[in-house]
Amino acid sequence: MKVVKFGGSSVADASQFKKVTDIIRSDDRRKVIVVSAPGKRNANDTKTTDLLISLGESINNGSKDEQIYNKVMDRFAEIAKDLNISGEVLGRIEKRIKEACEAVSRDYIAGLNALKSCGEDGTALLLSAYLQSSGLESSYVNPKEAGIFVSDEPGGALVLDESFDHLYELRRRDEILVIPGFFGYTPEGKLVTFSRGGSDITGSIVAAGVKAELYENFTDVDSVFCVNPTIVDNPKKLSTLTYKEMRELSYAGFSVFHDEALIPAFKEKIPVCIKNTNNPAGQGTMIVNKREEKDGHVIGIASDKGFLNLYVSKYLMNRELGFGRRLLQILEDEGISFEHAPSGIDDMSVIIREHQLPKEKEAVVTRRIAEELHVDTITVERDMAMIMLVGEGMNQTIGIASQAATAFRHANVNIEMINQGSSEVSMMFGIKSDGLASAVQSLYRTFFS
Numbered sequence: 001m002k003v004v005k006f007g008g009s010s011v012a013d014a015s016q017f018k019k020v021t022d023i024i025r026s027d028d029r030r031k032v033i034v035v036s037a038p039g040k041r042n043a044n045d046t047k048t049t050d051l052l053i054s055l056g057e058s059i060n061n062g063s064k065d066e067q068i069y070n071k072v073m074d075r076f077a078e079i080a081k082d083l084n085i086s087g088e089v090l091g092r093i094e095k096r097i098k099e100a101c102e103a104v105s106r107d108y109i110a111g112l113n114a115l116k117s118c119g120e121d122g123t124a125l126l127l128s129a130y131l132q133s134s135g136l137e138s139s140y141v142n143p144k145e146a147g148i149f150v151s152d153e154p155g156g157a158l159v160l161d162e163s164f165d166h167l168y169e170l171r172r173r174d175e176i177l178v179i180p181g182f183f184g185y186t187p188e189g190k191l192v193t194f195s196r197g198g199s200d201i202t203g204s205i206v207a208a209g210v211k212a213e214l215y216e217n218f219t220d221v222d223s224v225f226c227v228n229p230t231i232v233d234n235p236k237k238l239s240t241l242t243y244k245e246m247r248e249l250s251y252a253g254f255s256v257f258h259d260e261a262l263i264p265a266f267k268e269k270i271p272v273c274i275k276n277t278n279n280p281a282g283q284g285t286m287i288v289n290k291r292e293e294k295d296g297h298v299i300g301i302a303s304d305k306g307f308l309n310l311y312v313s314k315y316l317m318n319r320e321l322g323f324g325r326r327l328l329q330i331l332e333d334e335g336i337s338f339e340h341a342p343s344g345i346d347d348m349s350v351i352i353r354e355h356q357l358p359k360e361k362e363a364v365v366t367r368r369i370a371e372e373l374h375v376d377t378i379t380v381e382r383d384m385a386m387i388m389l390v391g392e393g394m395n396q397t398i399g400i401a402s403q404a405a406t407a408f409r410h411a412n413v414n415i416e417m418i419n420q421g422s423s424e425v426s427m428m429f430g431i432k433s434d435g436l437a438s439a440v441q442s443l444y445r446t447f448f449s
């Protein structure tokens, strides 16, 4: 049995639904289907999830934006019309969206989660109806019915262990099951979504639960590339990656697969295959537990903007027991999570995502650090980017850092920070954001040309 997830780009319009149906029909092991909400049809389009979020915000600000509401409904109506799906299905979708809009007025956070889930829910209803009308026996399965139970963390839910046994029961069903991705229910019955891009997580949870032979993740690229294809033209395709490599790469910027989505599949050792809905015959990328050719080379370069460096220095910091703990405690008190914390004898840097430390909070945090830790210097440098070189065994290979440093020099980009850290499979470089593209291109030439 295979679990197959189709991302937003794969269900963006009726012609994509037809490709999805052909893919499902072509292999009778494709029994459990997880879908996202309709994504962008072209570069200037808006994802349905983003429309739903804007709709929820408008309700919260006091007046429901009817234009956005109509845009959401039009997207579903157009797909239904082009696929000849009955008005009853569209009526069900509309009813759910209206109920979620009312829920937003009562309780913004809970209501917004319900509203966000309508994108995936509507897609699942439409797809199962279309599969039926195409002669494939199929049912829509709500995540509650499937037994996807999650923690009560709206917009960032985590799966609860009990889900996996419930999901195993789905194996008893004969027809093709279509499950909306991106959300689950707390044991008390409250709908909660995963973080953005979370349909990948649903797919992985379901694959682990039903003990699938393969988790196929269909998107709009032929494979995972060794570098973001929007930064380097025609980059090298990766045929195989390990779970560990992919998790590092996703976390550090490979948006093609959610970084949290690997864990359930990894625990059950279910291989993951990333494939293209627009070219299903292509080989795709396999993500597995072990890769044969561990040649010690860099296999991927991930990058992301939007970081800051909170830097503190204090003479004799090395002698002050508990300094690091107290600094990180202040961040914890203020609800700020950090990414990396490289340190020197008298200095410590904490790398934080910029959205975690808005300007108002920055003032509070820096004042507390200055007053409570009596530091000599404290600075906050924004507009930082992180570049991660990833590859199993890479850190045992001599010369990677020096080759990387040469690549940065060729790109004329100053390295602000290097962190080989505790990960066995990655090396991180911090630079100013404006040098990101040229640094990544230069690293690509060094390691892949």
Ligand SMILES: Nc1ncnc2c1ncn2[C@@H]1O[C@H](COP(=O)(O)OP(=O)(O)O)[C@@H](O)[C@H]1O
Residues within 6 Å of the ligand: 006, 007, 008, 009, 010, 036, 039, 197, 218, 219, 220, 221, 223, 224, 225, 226, 227, 228, 229, 230, 253, 254, 255, 256, 257
């Ligand atoms: N290293 C990479 N390899 C492949 N795609 C990448 C990579 N980094 C970023 N991407 C982007 O990820 C996109 C696919 O992910 P996403 O937009 O979430 O698809 P979906 O609509 O299927 O959920 C690609 O179109 C590509 O632009």
Ligand SMILES: N[C@@H](CC(=O)OP(=O)(O)O)C(=O)O
Residues within 6 Å of the ligand: 006, 007, 008, 009, 036, 037, 039, 047, 049, 050, 119, 181, 182, 195, 196, 197, 198, 199, 200
């Ligand atoms: N629709 C949700 C969840 C998701 O996984 O979407 P996509 O498959 O388009 O990345 C989002 O936009 O966050």
